[in-house]
Amino acid sequence: MRQVAINMVHDLARRDPRVVFVGSDLGAGTLNAMKAELPERFFMEGIAEQHVIGMAAGLAMEGFTPYVNTIATFLTRRCFEQIAIDVCLESLPVRLIASGGGAVYAPLGPTHIALDDIALMRTLPNMAIVAPSDADEMARLMNASVDWPGPLYIRLAKGGDPVISRPEARFSIGRSILMRPEGDVLLVGTGITTGIALAAADLLADRGVAARVLHAHTLKPFDIDGMVAAAKGCRRVVTIEEHSLIGGLGAVVLETLSDAGCALPVLRLGFPDRFAEGYGSQAHLMQKAGLTPDLVARRVLDELPRPSEATP
Amino acid sequence: MPDHAALSRQIGLDDRSILLRDLVIDALEGGGRGHVGSTLSLIEIFRVLYDDVLRVRPSEPDWPDRDRCILSKGHGCLALYALLADRGFFDRAELLRQCRPEAMLGGHPERAHIPGVEASTGSLGHGLSIGVGLAIAQRLKGRDARIYVVMGDGELDEGSVWEAAMSAAKHRLGQLIALVDYNKLQSYGPTHEVLALEPLADKWRAFGFHTLEVNGHDLEDLRDSLTAAAGVRDQPSVLICHTVKGKGFDMAEGEPAWHHKSKIGPTDVALMRAALARAGAR
Numbered sequence: 097m098r099q100v101a102i103n104m105v106h107d108l109a110r111r112d113p114r115v116v117f118v119g120s121d122l123g124a125g126t127l128n129a130m131k132a133e134l135p136e137r138f139f140m141e142g143i144a145e146q147h148v149i150g151m152a153a154g155l156a157m158e159g160f161t162p163y164v165n166t167i168a169t170f171l172t173r174r175c176f177e178q179i180a181i182d183v184c185l186e187s188l189p190v191r192l193i194a195s196g197g198g199a200v201y202a203p204l205g206p207t208h209i210a211l212d213d214i215a216l217m218r219t220l221p222n223m224a225i226v227a228p229s230d231a232d233e234m235a236r237l238m239n240a241s242v243d244w245p246g247p248l249y250i251r252l253a254k255g256g257d258p259v260i261s262r263p264e265a266r267f268s269i270g271r272s273i274l275m276r277p278e279g280d281v282l283l284v285g286t287g288i289t290t291g292i293a294l295a296a297a298d299l300l301a302d303r304g305v306a307a308r309v310l311h312a313h314t315l316k317p318f319d320i321d322g323m324v325a326a327a328k329g330c331r332r333v334v335t336i337e338e339h340s341l342i343g344g345l346g347a348v349v350l351e352t353l354s355d356a357g358c359a360l361p362v363l364r365l366g367f368p369d370r371f372a373e374g375y376g377s378q379a380h381l382m383q384k385a386g387l388t389p390d391l392v393a394r395r396v397l398d399e400l401p402r403p404s405e406a407t408p
Numbered sequence: 409m410p411d412h413a414a415l416s417r418q419i420g421l422d423d424r425s426i427l428l429r430d431l432v433i434d435a436l437e438g439g440g441r442g443h444v445g446s447t448l449s450l451i452e453i454f455r456v457l458y459d460d461v462l463r464v465r466p467s468e469p470d471w472p473d474r475d476r477c478i479l480s481k482g483h484g485c486l487a488l489y490a491l492l493a494d495r496g497f498f499d500r501a502e503l504l505r506q507c508r509p510e511a512m513l514g515g516h517p518e519r520a521h522i523p524g525v526e527a528s529t530g531s532l533g534h535g536l537s538i539g540v541g542l543a544i545a546q547r548l549k550g551r552d553a554r555i556y557v558v559m560g561d562g563e564l565d566e567g568s569v570w571e572a573a574m575s576a577a578k579h580r581l582g583q584l585i586a587l588v589d590y591n592k593l594q595s596y597g598p599t600h601e602v603l604a605l606e607p608l609a610d611k612w613r614a615f616g617f618h619t620l621e622v623n624g625h626d627l628e629d630l631r632d633s634l635t636a637a638a639g640v641r642d643q644p645s646v647l648i649c650h651t652v653k654g655k656g657f658d659m660a661e662g663e664p665a666w667h668h669k670s671k672i673g674p675t676d677v678a679l680m681r682a683a684l685a686r687a688g689a690r
Contacts, residue, residue, distance in 0.1 A: 142571075142574070146533070146568040147540070147571035154540060160548070178534060178568075
C-alpha cells in the first residue's frame with residue numbers, strides 16, 4: 097500500500113505540474129525515479145517535520161499540491177500546530193501520507209505506534225481523513241486526491257494486506273461503501289479493519305448471524321447518510337478500528353448516530369486508552385486488543401441479546 | 409563594531425514615523441488592547457519595506473509577481489496594519505475596529521481576511537518555513553519575486569526557525585530575506601536572561617545566511633542593507649535589525665510591562681499621544 101501511494105506521487109507529478117513531493121528523511125532510494133525525472137519537484141528536507149509542513153504550506157499557497165510523507169506519529173504529533181495553522185486554517189491542498197497508521201510499527205514501541213492519529217487530525221477544521229483498505233483502493237484514493245480542494249490525511253497500512261476492495265464500488269472521498277448489505281448487525285471498519293469485519297461476518301454467518309459490513313474509508317468528512325442508511329433496521333452496530341477508542345471510528349459512528357437520532361447500541365472495538373505495552377508484531381498487538389476476525393465474531397455473539405432477552 | 413543598540417535609542421522620528429505610530433494608537437484605542445512595545449520596534453522596518461522595497465499593488469493584493477512579506481512575529485501586527493492601511497490595502501477606519509466582534513483586523517494577522525497579509529501568524533516560528541516554500545515556488549515558476557520574513561528575537565527561541573534556516577541555506581534561496589526585530593526584550597524580560605541568543609550574527613552565518621547588522625530605526629541603513637541583501641543571489645540573507653522595544657513612547661521604551669497592554673482606556677491613549685508628541689518635538 098505504501099509503495100503504491102509513494103510511487104503514484106511520481107505518476108501524478110508526471111500528469112499534473114502542481115504535484116510536488118516532500119519527504120523528511122525517508123528510506124534510501126525512496127522515489128529515486130521521480131528524483132531523476134523531476135528533480136525540481138522532489139524534496140527531502142531532513143528530520144524537521146515542523147519545517148516540512150510549513151514549507152509545504154508555502155508551496156500550496158502558490159498553487160502547488162504537495163504530497164508530504166513520513167511516519168504517522170511524527171507527521172501528526174510533532175507538527176500538529178503547523179498542520180493546524182499553516183495548512184488547515186488556510187484550507188490548503190497539502191496531502192499528508194502517514195506511514196504506519198495504527199499498530200504497524202509494533203516492534204518499535206510507543207514512539208512509532210500511531211493509535212491517536214485519527215483523533216488528532218479529526219479535531220482540525222477543513223482536514224479530510226482517509227484510510228484505504230488495500231493497495232488497489234490506495235491507487236483509487238491517490239487518483240482522487242489530486243483535485244481534493246483542501247488538506248487530506250492519508251493513513252497507510254502495513255502493506256501486503258489482502259485486497260478486498262472492488263473497482264465497481266466506485267471509490268469516492270467522503271462516500272462510504274456498503275460491502276455487505278444483508279443482515280441485522282452492522283460491522284463498520286476503516287482501513288484494514290474492513291477486511292477484519294468481512295472475515296468476522298463470515299464467521300458470524302456460520303453461527304447463523306447475518307452481518308452487514310460498511311467500509312468507512314473516509315473518517316472526515318464522514319458519510320452521515322451512508323452510515324444512517326447502513327444502520328437502518330439493525331439491532332446493533334459494531335465498530336472495529338486499529339486506533340484508540342478515543343476519537344476514532346467508534347467515536348465518529350457514535351456521534352453520527354446520536355446526532356441523527358438513531359438510538360442503536362454501539363459496540364466499539366479498538367485499542368484501550370493506554371500506550372502500547374510490549375512489542376511483537378502488528379498482528380500480536382491486534383490480537384491483544386481483540387481485533388482479529390475470530391475475537392471480533394466472539395465479542396459480537398457475546399454482546400448480542402439472546403433471543404429470550406430480545407425486545408419483542 | 410558600532411553599538412547598534414545605543415544608536416537605535418538615539419535616532420529621532422520624522423513626521424512619517426510619527427504618523428504611522430499615530431495610526432497604531434488609533435488601533436490600540438479602537439481595540440482597547442494590543443502588543444505595544446513589540447509593534448513600535450517594527451515601524452521603521454515595515455515603513456522601509458512598504459515605502460521603498462516591496463513590489464506590491466495595494467489595489468491588487470494577489471498580483472502574482474508581487475514580493476511577499478510575512479510578519480512571522482504576528483503579535484507585532486499593528487505595525488503591519490498601519491502600513492497596509494496607509495498604503496491603501498484597506499480603509500484606515502478598519503484600524504479603529506481592531507479586535508472588535510466581526511472586525512477584519514484581529515490581534516494576530518489572518519491571511520484569509522486581510523488584503524496584503526501573506527500568512528496567518530501568531531504562533532511563533534512558522535513564518536520562515538512558509539517563506540522557504542514561497543521562495544521555492546517562485547523559483548519553480550521562474551519568477552523573480554522576493555520573499556521577506558520579519559521575525560522577533562524571542563521567536564528565535566523556537567527550534568523550527570533553525571530547521572527552516574538550514575533548509576533555506578540548502579536550497580540557496582537568494583530571494584529569501586529574513587529580518588530579525590532585535591529589540592532584546594521578550595515577554596518576560598531581556599532575551600539574554602530568558603534564553604540567550606548571542607552570538608546571534610555568528611549563528612546566522614553558521615546557518616548559511618548572508619548576515620547584516622543594521623540600525624532598525626535608521627531608514628538609510630535599512631534601505632542600503634535591503635538593497636545589498638537583494639543583490640545576494642546564492643544564499644539567503646538576514647538583517648539583524650537592532651531596535652528599541654516601545655520606540656517612540658518614552659515611558660514604554662525598554663519596559664517589559666508595555667509588551668502587551670489590555671484594557672487600554674482614554675488615560676492610556678492620552679499618555680501614548682503625549683509621548684508621541686514629545687518624540688516629535690525632539
